[in-house]
Amino acid sequence: MTEPAVIVDHVSKRFKLYKERNQTLKSAVMRRRKSVADEFWAVKDVSFEVPKGSTFGLIGRNGSGKSTLLKCLARILHPDEGSITMNGKAASLLEVGSGFHPELTGRENIYLNGSILGLAKKDITARLDEIIDFSGVGQFIDQPVKNYSSGMYVRLGFSVAIHVKPDILVVDEVLAVGDGAFKKKSREKFREFTNSGRTVILVTHSLAQVREMCDQVAWLNKGELQAVGPAKTVTKQYQEYLDAQDG
Amino acid sequence: MSYVKELAATRELLANLTIREVKGQYRRTFLGQLWSLINPLATMLVYTLVFLFLLRFEPPPGDPSGVEGYPLWLMCAMLPWTFFTRVVNGGLTSVVSNANLIKKVYFPRMHLPLAVMASTAVTWSLELSVLAIVLMLFGAMPIPFIPVIIVFMALLALFAVGLAMMLAILNVHFRDTQHFTGIVLQMWMFLTPIIYPLEFVERRAEQVGQWVLDLYRLNPMERFVAVFRNLLYDNRLPAWDDSIYCLAAALIVFLLGYLTFSRNEKRLAELL
Numbered sequence: 001m002t003e004p005a006v007i008v009d010h011v012s013k014r015f016k017l018y019k020e021r022n023q024t025l026k027s028a029v030m031r032r033r034k035s036v037a038d039e040f041w042a043v044k045d046v047s048f049e050v051p052k053g054s055t056f057g058l059i060g061r062n063g064s065g066k067s068t069l070l071k072c073l074a075r076i077l078h079p080d081e082g083s084i085t086m087n088g089k090a091a092s093l094l095e096v097g098s099g100f101h102p103e104l105t106g107r108e109n110i111y112l113n114g115s116i117l118g119l120a121k122k123d124i125t126a127r128l129d130e131i132i133d134f135s136g137v138g139q140f141i142d143q144p145v146k147n148y149s150s151g152m153y154v155r156l157g158f159s160v161a162i163h164v165k166p167d168i169l170v171v172d173e174v175l176a177v178g179d180g181a182f183k184k185k186s187r188e189k190f191r192e193f194t195n196s197g198r199t200v201i202l203v204t205h206s207l208a209q210v211r212e213m214c215d216q217v218a219w220l221n222k223g224e225l226q227a228v229g230p231a232k233t234v235t236k237q238y239q240e241y242l243d244a245q246d247g
Numbered sequence: 248m249s250y251v252k253e254l255a256a257t258r259e260l261l262a263n264l265t266i267r268e269v270k271g272q273y274r275r276t277f278l279g280q281l282w283s284l285i286n287p288l289a290t291m292l293v294y295t296l297v298f299l300f301l302l303r304f305e306p307p308p309g310d311p312s313g314v315e316g317y318p319l320w321l322m323c324a325m326l327p328w329t330f331f332t333r334v335v336n337g338g339l340t341s342v343v344s345n346a347n348l349i350k351k352v353y354f355p356r357m358h359l360p361l362a363v364m365a366s367t368a369v370t371w372s373l374e375l376s377v378l379a380i381v382l383m384l385f386g387a388m389p390i391p392f393i394p395v396i397i398v399f400m401a402l403l404a405l406f407a408v409g410l411a412m413m414l415a416i417l418n419v420h421f422r423d424t425q426h427f428t429g430i431v432l433q434m435w436m437f438l439t440p441i442i443y444p445l446e447f448v449e450r451r452a453e454q455v456g457q458w459v460l461d462l463y464r465l466n467p468m469e470r471f472v473a474v475f476r477n478l479l480y481d482n483r484l485p486a487w488d489d490s491i492y493c494l495a496a497a498l499i500v501f502l503l504g505y506l507t508f509s510r511n512e513k514r515l516a517e518l519l
């Protein structure tokens with residue numbers, strides 16, 4: 001292993017919590033009289049490194065800060081403390097098809113979404129057939145996407161994101177959608193992806209999937225890093241923790 | 248400066264967002280892009296009726312163009328004004344209405360108000376071309392002035408988007424902004440000599456005092472409207488002081504909008 005693809009260095013992210021947040025001038029004036037909003041640390045002092053060409057998993061219970069950390073990696077949120085270093089071009093897939101415009105056709109949306117994810121037009125054109133083929137939406141590609149089934153929507157969005165070919169792909173629970181055949185197809189695509197020296201960071205609640213796909217895993221608990229290491233050991237610790245919680 | 252570089256590097260995204268705005272706007276309408284012409288025509292009809300038949304006001308013929316008629320005189324100022332309000336209203340809501348995108352993907356957020364500006368400029372160019380053709384049918388000759396018209400279109404666009412960017416940030420904190428702006432823009436229009444001539448105000452100022460006119464003419468939109476009327480209706484170059492006032496207003500407001508927006512854009516995802 002040479003230099004790491006991602007370095008997460010003592011990252012913390014804080015949210016302000018307001019009792020009511022309806023964002024009007026009136027409520028701001030009212031708020032002024034109350035004490036300042038509560039602070040909530042969704043991610044607390046997390047550090048780890050992700051080796052190049054590996055698949056890295058993030059696990060933890062609901063609300064443990066996985067999505068918040070991923071959003072920091074994707075530059076959507078900015079950490080209040082610490083820093084994140086990305087060695088290479090990153091793209092994120094937090095919710096599939098989030099950049100789609102319902103009235104535009106699938107083909108037009110590929111260009112729109114591709115450029116949101118940072119791909120130049122000529123590169124999208126070069127990969128267009130591949131993207132359409134992988135998505136499997138067939139002749140619906142020239143229909144407005146609002147006529148798509150939710151599965152088709154997801155498949156097209158995933159297909160665009162994976163064909164953007166970033167150096168680092170950040171994925172939040174998108175493999176949970178799509179039918180069995182598509183899941184299998186996308187898993188193969190991920191493998192192809194990491195084999196070419198690219199890095200995947202993903203969040204999932206399926207421990208079976210983590211064991212199968214990930215090389216290394218970080219376990220977050222209430223925003224803090226509980227353990228980081230090889231997938232097998234960390235998932236085993238996490239499983240034991242979950243079992244203990246049940247009892 | 249690095250933010251400018253990032254905007255430049257992702258300019259294809261701006262192009263695509265603009266296409267999204269232009270295409271999405273009139274999808275599934277029978278008349279499509281024609282709607283962008285029907286709307287100004289309808290306003291023109293209303294004001295023409297009021298001013299021509301009720302108030303019996305006739306604007307002076309264009310000097311030196313010689314064109315006459317309230318509808319033409321009105322539209323030469325009304326089109327720049329509607330462009331301004333569309334950019335301000337659209338740009339101000341562009342951040343909030345794209346909350347889903349902002350929370351899910353990273354891209355320089357300034358492309359959202361900029362795309363509203365660009366897409367509105369596309370429809371505006373169409374409207375102005377139609378107006379120019381009509382003006383020519385009535386004897387005016389705006390063609391030699393096209394380069395100057397384009398310069399002032401760009402200045403007005405900068406002025407409008409600068410204001411829109413400041414308001415867009417404010418709107419994230421207080422959603423009152425968009426409602427409030429609607430009212431302010433309405434009042435602003437009546438404080439600008441669009442449907443009536445500046446002479447009305449000048450005459451009043453003679454009675455009340457010069458300060459009324461001075462105060463009235465602080466409004467940058469008054470200058471923009473005068474410039475576009477000079478270029479389109481009169482077919483002459485605008486006055487130097489008006490031109491410089493427009494340039495200064497556009498640059499200052501755009502710079503303020505740019506700074507406000509780029510300073511706040513990092514925290515937009517969590518505020519929405």
Ligand SMILES: Nc1ncnc2c1ncn2[C@@H]1O[C@H](COP(=O)(O)OP(=O)(O)OP(=O)(O)O)[C@@H](O)[C@H]1O
Binds near residue numbers: 017064065067069516
């Ligand atoms: N914009 C926000 N403002 C305030 N609190 C937030 C915000 N976003 C997330 N949180 C809080 O941060 C905590 C972590 O949320 P996060 O979405 O990261 O959890 P998660 O690990 O992804 O959970 P899940 O497994 O359910 O997806 C939660 O308590 C959530 O309420």
Ligand SMILES: [Mg+2]
Binds near residue numbers: 066
């Ligand atoms: Mg989550």
